[in-house]
Amino acid sequence: MQIEPFALERYFARYEFTARYLASCSDCDGLALEELLTLADDQARALWRDLRLGYTESLGHPLLRAEIASLYEGAAADDVLTGAPEELIFLAMNCLLEPGDHVIATFPAYQSLHQIAESMGCEVTRWQPDEGRGWLFDPEFVRANVHPRTKLIVANFPHNPTGALPSRAVFDEVVSIAHERGIHLFSDEMYRWLELDPGQRLPAGCEVYDKALSLSGMSKVFGLAGTRIGWLVTHDSALLARIAALKDYTTICSSAPSEILALMGLRARDRIVTRHVERIRHNLAELGQFLERRADLFACVPPRAGTICLPRLLGEVSADLFCRRAVEEAGVMIVPSSVFGWGDRHVRIGLGRAGLPEVLAKLEENLARTRF
Ligand SMILES: Cc1ncc(COP(=O)(O)O)c(C=O)c1O
Numbered sequence: 001m002q003i004e005p006f007a008l009e010r011y012f013a014r015y016e017f018t019a020r021y022l023a024s025c026s027d028c029d030g031l032a033l034e035e036l037l038t039l040a041d042d043q044a045r046a047l048w049r050d051l052r053l054g055y056t057e058s059l060g061h062p063l064l065r066a067e068i069a070s071l072y073e074g075a076a077a078d079d080v081l082t083g084a085p086e087e088l089i090f091l092a093m094n095c096l097l098e099p100g101d102h103v104i105a106t107f108p109a110y111q112s113l114h115q116i117a118e119s120m121g122c123e124v125t126r127w128q129p130d131e132g133r134g135w136l137f138d139p140e141f142v143r144a145n146v147h148p149r150t151k152l153i154v155a156n157f158p159h160n161p162t163g164a165l166p167s168r169a170v171f172d173e174v175v176s177i178a179h180e181r182g183i184h185l186f187s188d189e190m191y192r193w194l195e196l197d198p199g200q201r202l203p204a205g206c207e208v209y210d211k212a213l214s215l216s217g218m219s220k221v222f223g224l225a226g227t228r229i230g231w232l233v234t235h236d237s238a239l240l241a242r243i244a245a246l247k248d249y250t251t252i253c254s255s256a257p258s259e260i261l262a263l264m265g266l267r268a269r270d271r272i273v274t275r276h277v278e279r280i281r282h283n284l285a286e287l288g289q290f291l292e293r294r295a296d297l298f299a300c301v302p303p304r305a306g307t308i309c310l311p312r313l314l315g316e317v318s319a320d321l322f323c324r325r326a327v328e329e330a331g332v333m334i335v336p337s338s339v340f341g342w343g344d345r346h347v348r349i350g351l352g353r354a355g356l357p358e359v360l361a362k363l364e365e366n367l368a369r370t371r372f
Pocket of ligand 1: 084085086087110160188190217219225228230
């Protein structure tokens, strides 16, 4: 397959470990191993102590699959396949799609959610939010664009990079469209459980539709990106078996230590997630004050969930130029919207890292000396 470079990943590869300050990360700070071990229950600690570093079960450790299933209403361990989240997108798209198929996908997006289909020779219709209406994803767009060749709807709610979270009515409408047509719904839920108002949490796709696949993982919500553990949950067992069979050509199975660490993280989820949501709230308040002080430069639709938001630069300021100057002059790495192939007016700010207030202070200092 010929595939475009993953622009966001290339951007991070360039700056993540060289820039002094990171303002655009989408994960929460990685937990320290020591801390995770202290949060672990007796069973998981014993599994860690007695762990042997061989291959693991290719569908995932049975205890991990059971723990994941318990996160979803109506799911059983057999409905779960583990893998790295990015890997699971790749595998699922390859199993779901053929050249010439039509796909409707939320856009801008984590690139693989549309790029893999495009590179396979599918036609992808980009479902874009309306910033003027609070990053509204209008389901009427999906209804108007679905047609007999449409094989798949790809939704990512809470949304990267806007922080949008549609209402239950919007989500239900998308599910209904998929259901009426009997097509699959790939529901990327990597930021689910990080709603600022938990009352607005959407159901998981797999909880409401048998042909939905819910994707989630340890990276964003749980601060355990380094485990590279994620999962797909679906009641479509034939499809899950095909995806699992394709995984024999990628990683075969997950890393043994990672599975146990992920189990520990999931079992301590209440404490971990509460802390992360508190941090996001705090960072959002700090960001709000910063944006207010620089209202001459930015406008921002507040995020409703997840770890990121997407302020707009006012006037004619180029996001590429803004980000280049931030990293070169102040050592602050910020992701411009061009990395998502989506214009040159927005910048992504990450809210999941404890150091964000300090990073914003550095940026503000630099902006005070900068003219655009
Ligand atoms: C929406 C979305 N889906 C999937 C992924 C992939 O997750 P991971 O990096 O854990 O493989 C990301 C990562 O940024 C993401 O933002």
